[in-house]
Each structure stands twice: as structure tokens, then as C-alpha cells.
Amino acid sequence: MTTLARAVQNLGRSGPVLREASASGNLRVLASLLGPAYRGLVMQEARGTQSTAMPAGHTAVFDWSYLRDRPQLTRLYEAAKSPEQRLRQRHDLLAWLLSQSLHGEQGALFAACQVTEAVPWLDAKLYGSSQVVDEGRHVEVFHGYLTRKLEKLYEINDNLYTIVDALMTDSRWDVKFLGMQIMIEGLALGAFGTFRQITGEPLLKQLLTRIITDEARHVHFGVLALQECLKGLTERERREREDWAFEVSLLLRNRFLAWEFYEEHWAHAFRRSEWERLSVESRLMGVFRKTMFKRIVPNLKRIGLLSPRIRPRYDALGLLAFEGGRAAPELTANDLLEDV
Numbered sequence: 001m002t003t004l005a006r007a008v009q010n011l012g013r014s015g016p017v018l019r020e021a022s023a024s025g026n027l028r029v030l031a032s033l034l035g036p037a038y039r040g041l042v043m044q045e046a047r048g049t050q051s052t053a054m055p056a057g058h059t060a061v062f063d064w065s066y067l068r069d070r071p072q073l074t075r076l077y078e079a080a081k082s083p084e085q086r087l088r089q090r091h092d093l094l095a096w097l098l099s100q101s102l103h104g105e106q107g108a109l110f111a112a113c114q115v116t117e118a119v120p121w122l123d124a125k126l127y128g129s130s131q132v133v134d135e136g137r138h139v140e141v142f143h144g145y146l147t148r149k150l151e152k153l154y155e156i157n158d159n160l161y162t163i164v165d166a167l168m169t170d171s172r173w174d175v176k177f178l179g180m181q182i183m184i185e186g187l188a189l190g191a192f193g194t195f196r197q198i199t200g201e202p203l204l205k206q207l208l209t210r211i212i213t214d215e216a217r218h219v220h221f222g223v224l225a226l227q228e229c230l231k232g233l234t235e236r237e238r239r240e241r242e243d244w245a246f247e248v249s250l251l252l253r254n255r256f257l258a259w260e261f262y263e264e265h266w267a268h269a270f271r272r273s274e275w276e277r278l279s280v281e282s283r284l285m286g287v288f289r290k291t292m293f294k295r296i297v298p299n300l301k302r303i304g305l306l307s308p309r310i311r312p313r314y315d316a317l318g319l320l321a322f323e324g325g326r327a328a329p330e331l332t333a334n335d336l337l338e339d340v
């Protein structure tokens with residue numbers, strides 16, 4: 001059938017539709033529909049073709065003032081784009097958390113080297129040498145995961161840097177040990193356990209399972225060595241370690257305010273003080289922070305650094321809830337993997 005014959009046939013078939021379309025008697029409406037009706041109903045221009053070119057007869061308006069004065073539309077727009085934003089933020093928050101773990105692992109690698117050299121007992125040196133190898137693997141695996149899988153690496157958080165700097169530059173091996181084996185690694189154990197529970201990503205889950213198993217031994221080593229070492233200190237020296245551990249606890253707590261993440265995603269929307277308030281008061285973050293300390297507080301108690309003198313200060317941070325928990329020597333790696 002020729003195009004003309006098909007058009008005539010279509011015109012006949014469309015008669016009733018065209019009559020309905022003109023039922024309002026409004027000539028302007030009829031005029032506006034005539035062209036489309038001819039192209040759609042008579043010529044059937046969209047049939048059997050991959051594309052159709054349509055002239056758009058409107059005027060395009062450029063807005064050089066970029067004025068946002070439609071709050072309801074703004075809210076709709078924000079709601080429409082937030083799932084994608086939420087995904088990106090979750091990705092970045094994980095990258096931020098794991099980047100800090102990586103930097104902590106590098107600190108652990110160096111601290112383990114230093115302590116292996118400085119500790120006076122041969123058994124501790126031999127064990128320390130195996131920790132050095134473990135920490136090297138941890139650095140490698142976190143770095144690989146961040147650069148190859150998440151493709152994002154954050155700089156070290158200032159609070160974490162302060163702790164690493166303090167223990168690297170302190171000449172007393174027991175202070176290095178306290179900072180790394182009890183505080184940073186204890187916190188890492190709590191953090192890794194929580195990440196492992198909440199992640200649905202099988203590679204990350206497997207990687208964390210292996211690292212937790214190693215870290216459980218490292219913290220255990222720290223408790224055994226420090227228990228013995230701190231017994232030999234004077235009361236003044238013990239008090240100094242106790243206060244030092246409390247200051248480090250504060251720094252560790254502040255590390256989880258995630259400033260680097262805030263600066264990237266929320267600095268345009270909140271003031272820094274507002275972010276800190278939201279973060280400190282947030283119930284979820286509160287639970288998260290306390291879980292981090294679950295592995296630190298019982299160990300501080302075990303090595304004699306949670307005397308009645310310092311307890312009220314931990315209490316004020318809400319961290320005494322964990323003092324009745326089991327210390328590292330009573331926990332196997334399986335306990336740690338099952339109980340978060």
C-alpha cells in the first residue's frame with residue numbers, strides 16, 4: 001500500500017476520534033492538536049522507525065541568576081537525588097573508616113618493630129617478631145582493598161596521628177605497648193568486629209575475620225607483657241600511665257567524629273560545632289563508640305590502669321559499662337568473632 005493510500009485509510013479510521021477531539025468547539029485547542037493528530041493518527045510517524053524528530057516550538061529560558069526560590073521543589077529535588085548520594089556517602093564513610101584502620105596498621109607495624117627491639121624478655125621478642133609479620137600483611141591487605149576495591153584513600157585523622165606520634169616518639173617501651181597493643185589495637189578489635197557484623201560484602205567479611213584472629217593475639221600479648229611490667233613501677237609511674245591512657249581514650253573517641261568525611265560531604269550544610277554535637281549526641285554513633293571501647297576497658301582494668309582515682313572520668317564518658325567484660329586472656333578469637 002502506498003503512503004498516500006495508507007494515509008487516506010487512516011484518516012477514515014480516525015474520523016470518530018478526530019470528531020471527539022473537536023467536541024469542545026474550542027478552535028485554539030483544535031488548532032494545537034491538528035498537527036500532532038495528523039502526524040500521529042494519519043501519518044503514524046512513530047510506527048516502524050527507530051527514532052522520530054519532533055520540532056519543539058517552545059522558548060528555552062536561561063536563568064543567569066540561579067535563584068532557588070521554590071522550597072517545595074527543592075525538597076522534591078533533594079529527595080530524588082538522595083538515594084545516589086546516600087550510596088556515595090556510605091562508600092566514602094567505609095573508605096574513611098578503613099583508611100584510618102590502614103594508618104593504624106602502619107603504626108602497629110612500626111610499633112611492633114620498636115617493641116620487639118626494646119622489650120627485655122626473649123619470649124616477648126620472639127612473639128613480637130611474629131606480630132611484625134602480621135602487621136605487614138594487615139597493611140598490605142587494607143591498602144589493596146582501599147586502592148583496588150574502593151578506589152579511595154583518606155588521609156590520617158589528626159587524633160589518630162597524635163596517638164601514633166606520641167607512642168613512636170616515647171622512649172619507654174611499655175608506653176608504646178600501652179598505646180598500641182591495648183588502646184589502638186583494642187579499639188581496632190571492637191571496630192573490626194562491628195564492621196564484620198554489619199557488612200554484607202564477602203571479601204571484607206573474610207579479610208576482617210582473619211585480621212581479628214591476629215589482633216586478638218596481639219592484644220593478649222599486650223595484656224600479658226604489661227601486667228608484668230606495670231607491677232614493677234612506682235605508684236607515681238603507674239598513675240602517669242593511667243592518665244596517659246585516659247588522654248588517649250579521649251583522642252580515640254574524637255577520632256570517630258569523622259572530620260575528614262564531614263569536610264567532604266557536610267561542611268557546606270553544617271558548622272563544625274553542629275556536626276560535632278550531632279555526632280556526639282547521635283544514638284547510633286554513641287552505640288558505635290561504646291562498642292569500640294568494649295575491648296579496651298576490661299584490659300585497662302586487668303593491667304591495673306583503672307583505679308578508683310580514674311574511674312569517674314571514664315564513667316563521665318559512659319565507658320565504664322564495659323569494665324565487667326572479659327579481658328584478652330579470657331577471650332579466644334572465636335569468642336571475639338561471635339560476640340560483638
Ligand SMILES: [Fe+2]
Nearest residue numbers: 105108135138
Ligand atoms: Fe594489625
Ligand SMILES: [Fe+2]
Nearest residue numbers: 108185215218
Ligand atoms: Fe595488631
